[in-house]
Amino acid sequence: MTEHRLEELMGNLLRAGVLSAGAIVLAGGIWLLAAEGLSQPAYHHFHARVYGLRSFGTLSAPxxxxxxxxxxxxxxxxxxxxxxxxxxxxxxxxxxIIISLVVLAVLLYSIGTSWL
Amino acid sequence: MNVLEFSGTVFAIACLAGFLGSLTGLGGGVIVTPALTLLLGVDLRYAMGATLVSVIATSSGAAAAYVKEGFSNIRLGMLLEIATTLGAVAGAHLLSIAPVPSLAVIFGVVLLYSAWSSLRPPGDAGDGAPDPLASKLRLNGAYPAAQGSIRYEVARVKTGFSLMFGAGILSGLLGIGSGAMKVIAMDRVMRIPFKVSTTTSNFMIGVTAAASAGVYLSRGYIEPGLAMPVVLGVLSGSLLGARRLAAARSASLRFVFAGVVGLLAAEMIYNGFSGGIR
Structure with missing residues (x-):
């Protein structure tokens, strides 16, 4: 695989990721506003409530x-x-390979703190 | 204000921030947090959590374009990401024990610094002594230019690496991309050409922010209802901005935006000391 081809693939991967994630957030956001748009926002005081995968069960569907x-x-x-x-x-x-694996390990550690 | 009006307002602020941020190269995230806390009274930690996710979106979106142009140095980015991700995890852990007013003050100081550095002309890469470590790790590269491919050599790898750890800490502590710090480490210290440092830094910001994001999630800083309009706003604003980039990268716009950022910074510092942000 040439360097250029590699960079192209990486660019496409990033773009696809952002676009699909954005589309999911948009869909969920429209649903959220339709369902809960008339309630009061509660972001003035910090009160931890959403903890990644662990809290999926307690969140509303949107x-x-x-x-x-x-x-x-x-x-x-x-x-x-x-x-x-x-x-x-x-x-x-x-x-x-080792350098990228180290970066990956740090990332997985961080994600792990929210999922375990 | 109900959720509908609140989300609309947040979306508009985030959109404007993303637009101006991508036009001026300062990044949209950096003004969303102070705008949310100062204008809408959102808790600082929620604002940082929402902004952090939007930083991942804009950085990955922009990196997609840059990587294809061949400006980013992927090996260099990967190596320095060890430092930024470790720093980010450390910074995100610090965030949970740091008192909120002190965070507001640190945020203000970093904002002030970013505003000031965005007004300076890009540093001249010059000819710092090439680092033997750079050739050992094959960090030296080339980038495309009108007159063909231009080669460059990387200097002071270890100093740059340590500075990146600091940039990572700030990123995790404040929920920002800290692109300004990353560019300074690469541009001024490691003597990497300006275009390569900005695009490689952009490439690294998403990974750095993802390293903080896990810890942010585990502490409950990321609220879906608030992050939704911030992410969508910053993303659409910066897409619009990127489209107009060729037309309007004017010095006066940069100056106005740096002025706004400076004002927000002063207000953050004032509120941190006076107890306005708790």
Whole structure:
């Protein structure tokens, strides 16, 4: 795989991720406004309520859809790093396979804190 | 104000911020947080959580275009992402123990600095001594220009790496992309050509923000109802801005925007000290 082809694939991956995540957030957002548009917003005081995957059961359905979109957005750069690991592996570039795996480990640790 | 009106207002603010942010190169996220806290009285942590997610959206969207043009240095970005993601996780953990007024003050100082640095002309890459470590790690690269491909060599890899750790901490602590810090580390310290530093920094911002995002989620800083209009607004604003980029990257617009950012910064610092943001 040439460097240019690699960059093109990576660009397409990022674009597809952002567009699909944006579409899910938009769909969930319209539903959310239709269902709960007349209630009062409660963001003036901090009161932790939504904790990633753990709180899917307690959220209203439209909120859960928005959260799926947000998670897809967060997953987009992570998918990019996974892609980098594969691309460096295909070229047997050992130093950069390790470097990308370290970045991936930090990302998975962070995501793990919210899912465990 | 009910949820419908509130979401509409947030969307409009985020859209304007995204538009101006992409026109001026300062990034839209950086003014959404102060606008939400100062104008709408949103809790600082909720505002940071919503902004952080929008930073991922704009950075990945813009990176898609830049990567294809061949300006970003992917190896360099990957290496420095070790520092920014570790910093981001540390910063996100710090956020949960730092008192909120002190966060407002730090946010204001960082904003002030970004406004000031956006007014300075791009640094001259010049010829800092190439770092042997850079050639060992194959970080030196080339970028496309009118007269063909231009080669460049990377200097001071270790110093740049440490600065990136600092940029990561700020990103996790404040829910911003801290693009300004990243560009300074690459542009001024590592002597990387301006166009390559801005695009590589953009490429890294999404991964850095994703590293904070997990911790933000686990602490409940990301509220779907608030993040929704922020993400959609910043994303559509910055898409509009990117489309007009060629037409209107004027110095006067930059100046006005830096002025607005400076005012917001002063207000954040004032509110942090006076107890307006708790």
């Amino acid at each position: 909120e859960a859809v928005v959260l799926v979109g947000l998670l897809a957005l967060i997953a987009t750069p992570i998918a990019r790093v996974v892609f980098a690991v594969i691309a460096f592996a295909l070229r047997r570039d050992r130093a950069y």
